[in-house]
Every structure is written in C-alpha cells, then in structure tokens.
Amino acid sequence: MKKNISVGLLGLGTVGSGVFQIIERHQEELVHQLGCGVNIKSILVRNLEKTRDVQVDSTYLTTNPEDVLNHPEIDVIIEVMGGIDETREYILKALEARKHVVTANKDLMALHGPELQNAANQYGCDLFYEASVAGGIPIVRGIEDGLVSDRIDKVMGIVNGTTNYILTKMDDEGVSYEDALKEAQELGFAEADPTADVGGLDAARKMAILARLAFSTSVDLGDVEVNGIADLALKDLQFGKQLGLTMKLIGFTHFQDNQVEVSVQPTFLSRNHPLAAVKNENNAVYVNGEAVGETMFYGPGAGGLPTATAVMSDVVVAIKNMLLDISGRSYLPPRFEKVLKTPDQRFSNYYFRLHVQDKTDTFTAISTIFNDLTISFERIIQIPEDEIVVVTHETTLEKVRNVLADLQKADVVKEVKSHFRIEGAVGE
Amino acid sequence: MKKNISVGLLGLGTVGSGVFQIIERHQEELVHQLGCGVNIKSILVRNLEKTRDVQVDSTYLTTNPEDVLNHPEIDVIIEVMGGIDETREYILKALEARKHVVTANKDLMALHGPELQNAANQYGCDLFYEASVAGGIPIVRGIEDGLVSDRIDKVMGIVNGTTNYILTKMDDEGVSYEDALKEAQELGFAEADPTADVGGLDAARKMAILARLAFSTSVDLGDVEVNGIADLALKDLQFGKQLGLTMKLIGFTHFQDNQVEVSVQPTFLSRNHPLAAVKNENNAVYVNGEAVGETMFYGPGAGGLPTATAVMSDVVVAIKNMLLDISGRSYLPPRFEKVLKTPDQRFSNYYFRLHVQDKTDTFTAISTIFNDLTISFERIIQIPEDEIVVVTHETTLEKVRNVLADLQKADVVKEVKSHFRIEGAVGE
Structure with missing residues (x-):
C-alpha cells in the first residue's frame, strides 16, 4: 500500500471538527478510494487550551501558522478558519509552498476566488471550494462535471438556511418576521448578529x-444586486399564497447573449417551482441547462458534518489528482468578458402592493400609469384597507423602476408598500 | 492544440440524436474543457435509409458493427442502441479493442454491469453509465464523487417518469389509473406496452x-422486491391525502450492519418528505449519508437531450482520463459481500385498508389481531362503506406478513383491500 497522505488543518471549529471526525472514522473508505490512508499532521488553532468537541492529541495543535503552511510532510491544507485578509495570505503561502488547498470559505472565495485560483494554477496546485457554496450539496462539482457538455443559462438558489427557516415559519405558520428570527436564533440557525x-x-x-x-x-x-428579508410584511406572503405563490429569498443569475445578471432578493415562486418545496433550514440550487433542462440539487446548506463532507470530497479529489500527477489543471480562466445586463435587458413578472386613495377612479388611474409604460397586467386585485395588488406580465426592470417613480408621484397612490419579482406563473 | 478525439456511436435514436446534436453544437465548450475537439467518426444504425431528426452525413452511417467497434481512430464508443445480449457482446468487443465505453443502457447495466465493469478494468478502459439511471440527473457521479468520504445508508428514488406522471394525475386531480395511463400514453410519456x-x-x-x-x-x-402501480385504488390515495401522505412509486434501498434491502413499491410519503414534491414526469433521487444527512438530486429522468447530456458528461471524463493516462481505474470491486436483510430485519411504518363486517366488536377484534403480533398503532380510522384504515408504528416486514395472514383468516375481515409502506411521519 502507498504511504499515507498527510494533511493540515487551518482551524478547528465546527467544520474543522467535522473534518477531523470524518478522517478518523472513515479511514477504511478513504483507503478504498485512494489506495492509502489520510493523516492529520498539524492543526492551527487560536487557543491551545480550549475545550473541544473532538478529542485531539494536543501535540498536533499549534498557534504558529508556519507549522501547517510549511510542514514538509503536509501535501493538502484544509482551510476552515474563516476570515478574509489573513486567510488569503495563508492560502497564498500554502500554494507557494506547493500545497494543495481545500477551503470552505465563501467570503474569501467571493472576494478573492479568481486571484487564488490563478495562483493555484501558477504553482501547479489544486484549489477546491465545494464547501463554500450550500454546505453539503455537491453543487460546484455538479455544475463543473455533470453539466460539462451543456450550456447553463440560469442558476437559482436558496443558499441561506437562516432566511429560508424564517420565511418557512412566516409562510407556513403566519409567524411574524421578528418572532421567526428569534426562534431561528434560539435554535442556533441564526447568529446573534443576523445582518x-x-x-x-x-x-x-x-x-x-x-x-x-x-x-x-x-x-x-x-x-x-442585494435585497434582504428584514422588511418583509407577513401580509405580502399571505396575498402571495392566495395567488399560488411562495416567498423565498432567491439568488438569481441568468446568462444570455454573453450578458449576465446576478441578484439576491425576496422573490415569489410559483407553487409548482421545485424550489418552492424547499423548507426550513434546507438549501437547494436549481440549474437550467440548454440541453438537460431543469435540475435541482437539494440538501443541508450548513452544519459541521455536512460541510465537512463537502470538504472531504474535495480533499479526496485533490489527493487523487496528486497521486495521478494531474494537479493544478482544475481551474479554467473565464471564457467570457463580463458584461452586466442593463435594466432594460432584465425581464421578469412582478408583484406590487399599493396603498391607495379610496376613490372610484383609482383602478383606472393605476391602470393608466402601468399602461403608459406598456406594462401589461396579469391581474389587479382590490384588497381590504384601501390596498391594491398588481401582478404584471413579463416586463423589464427599467420599466419597473419607471413605474415605481410614477406611482410615487401619483395622487391616488398613498404609498408603494412592496414590489417583488415573480418566478413562474401565477395561480398554478 | 491537441488532435481531435474520435468517438463512435452505437445507435442513432432519440438519445443518439441528442448526443449527435450536443457534439455538433458544443465544440467550443468541449475544446474549453479538453483542449481538443470531439469528432463522430462512425455510427451503427439498423437502417441506412431511415429519415432522422438530425442531419447526418450518410458516409458516417454503417450497418456493420465492426466499422465502429474496430475503427482504428475511434477511442470512445457511445452505446445508445439499447438491448441486452447483442449489446453486451458489442461492448465486450469494444473493451477488448481498448475502446472506452459510455452507455445509457440500464437494462444491460442492471443485468451485466459487474461483468462489463470487470472487463473494462481488465483492459485498462473506462466504462461509464451515468445516463442509465435517472436520465439527466448526475446521480451516479453525485454518489461516486460528491459523497466519497461519507457512508451512505439509504437511497430512495422516483426513477420512473411514466409512473410518477400517472400518480401525480391521480393524486392532484383525482383521475383514475386507467385515464391517467391513457393520458401519459397520448403525451408520449408512456409506451404502448407500459408493463x-x-x-x-x-x-x-x-x-x-x-x-x-x-x-x-x-x-x-x-x-x-418489485410491486407496480397497476392495482392502485384512487381511494387509497385519497385517504393518504387526509393523513398528510402522498403516494409515490419509490425505489428504496437501505444498508445497515452490512445487510442490504432493495425494493420498488408504491409507498406513502410524508408530505414534508423532499420526494413528495416531485411531480409529473420528473425524477429525483434522495440520498442519506451518515455525515451529510439528507440530500436530493432532481431533474428530467428521460428525454433525448437530457439523457444525452449525461452521456456527454461521461464522454468528457473518459476523454480527460485518456488524455491524462489514468483510464481503467474508475471501477472499484464491491467491498461487501452481499447479505440480504431477512423480513424480520426490514423495518417500516405501514398503512392497511380493510373491508370489514359492520359489527360492534370489529374494532376490538382487529386491534387484537395487531396486538397479538405486537404491532402498535399510530391510528385506526373507521371510514364509510365498512372499511377501516390502520396506520402502524414501525414494525417488521415479517410481522406485516403474519398480520396479513391472520387478517385474511379473521371473521370480521371481509377483505384486505391494500397495504403500503409509509416513509416519514403521518399527519405532518
């Protein structure tokens, strides 16, 4: 049998402990996959004395990053410490020392991903980051490998468990945003500062x-483009429900004619959309490919062991590549120059809720404002307390911005209470 | 740039035409992934004169399998002709001629998978079969790679689009089995012989x-263990709905203490189970891993282009492996000797519907029959037309078989109308 492969850990928090446990418990599986075992040689921690969930031989712990980054026997470094600037430096050092790197750090990858991936290529190393998106869901590899021969044009994700838990509570049980957040905090799904x-x-x-x-x-x-859920009114979720719509915080990205749009915003989904059934703290990523059509990957978006599983799937590929001497080829530089869609190129259906004057011509006045901008209605509904809900057919973001300005100026409109994108058909 | 890689096709039906189209349309993506293009060199068909959906230069078509299997320039053979005995021989010949093989053939892989995979290893070739399970859903690679460091203990699948379409119609619209089947046939989801x-x-x-x-x-x-849906009564779906349960044809496999059970049977799912939301002709595979927890892969289970996408993802990996000189290592022989669970080791909740005598002591008599076998109730419900629905707590298949025998002998029971496994909790 081949010599065991040694790895180092940066960090031993929830995910780090999960990685530690999997490596301890799954040696047999690792040997079966790799032909050799995996050892943890050194672990960077902040505090040597801290009580931990896992039993770790204290001789492996260190507070000196060099003990991991430049350890002569370590081939793969697993970064599960979080943070940005310091961590970026550590990873660059690790790559320079010809160590492969697996990271679970979405903040870092979102900000410095391309720089780090280029560095990995330069030093002939692998840099993998499956765990940085949607925890235990193998979506990075799913997109990279599974759909390799397809053209993906849309990715939509429920990629934050806290907000999905809160929205599920609001939608299913009619709990207010504040109470749902409090419950999520009590259950440990939401941080003390949930911003x-x-x-x-x-x-x-x-x-x-x-x-x-x-x-x-x-x-x-x-x-x-980012909008959160802190201002959501329970009322909108209830009207949505009557229209066959479910409110989710949707990450949306669309690519067409080499132009891209990316947003995160509260979005109404048709009840038949596969993402509409994703409840509580679960995550899911929906991918639409030209050839494959609609697919969805569902699973736990966070948690020590699920995230650690994703980390370990990367570690296994990094070790395989190393054993096969094919490291450092995983990252392909972007093929397309970035061109962001302009507001007149971003299409969607929309929902508006307006607080209006209670007058006989209000309906007509509002119809006229939408008509003047050639936005056509799917439906328009008068609801109690002098409110009107307007559901549009597909229109552009530019027109939506214009109609919002016009509505705010109109006499019959006291206030635009809310407006949301709608994905899929109403009333299905 | 490297020389283009040549592939051969066995078959040019729906999936074959999809593969042909992807290779034609996606050269740019293939070059980006592989550093070289992909050519189709030869295609085995039954009839040279047939009109086809795709425009193929007729010089590439052949009715002689040797023209593909022994073509000196072909490195990868794509089997999309279907069939078993003849196809098995072709694949063995292809492997012997040191060609890598990608197949979409579930019948063949179910019957002869291990034999063919061993042959591939022997000849240093890759044999991939992503498209054989759940069409466009990358579940084979999802299990192999994504969860490589995890222990999977349960896989449940909605892996047949026809039956899921029929059950969706029955459940959502109250259509009878016969009418739903007819509709599925008219829409092309079900074959003329749907057996x-x-x-x-x-x-x-x-x-x-x-x-x-x-x-x-x-x-x-x-x-x-296989049970189909041909005998399903709409009535059971309706009672299920009242209990918060959705009927699906579920492929179920569970592995515990190195013992395995595998079944396909109509199963009631708790409405909150992720598989319960999978509708119409869509497929999904739910995987439970010790570390990762619950994950699900959702997508189109059939169709020319989706299946062809899965085929092409295998072709890309086979070519990558070839270029990197690491072919023939993808198949790992089984680690565990097969031990099937015995009926006393197979646990589940169950639903029974009984046609009973309308007597005052019927309830007691039936309770006694279940109690005598130490099967405990979750609930027992009297329904119109002298019927009783019993929902049990977890029990063994052995006890279920015994209670069925006892019920059939009992005076108060006119007929056991139906019984089904339940996955998840009732009334959620």
Missing part, C-alpha cells in the same frame, strides 16, 4: 461564486 | 444499479 444572513450578503457571496462557475465569466460580489 | 414502467421493472433495474454503487455490494436485479 449578513437576513440582509442577503451571505447569499450574494455564494451567488457570485456560482455565477462565475456556471457562466465562466468574472462576476464580482459588487455585481450582485 | 415495464407500471409493473416497476424499469425502476427496479435502476435501483439495482444505485444500490451496488451506493453500498459497494453486488446487488442483482433478482434481489429487488
């Missing part, structure tokens, strides 16, 4: 990574 | 392949 989750930034990071991968174009985090 | 689909055999073939792959044990088609 990055509920504001949509966490999902935006993952969507930037997915858009780059799916369309081979260099999307940056700043290209993602 | 293999509705009888469960098609799903059983796919489950034999998945069970082998997921558990690394040598399951044969004959090990799969």
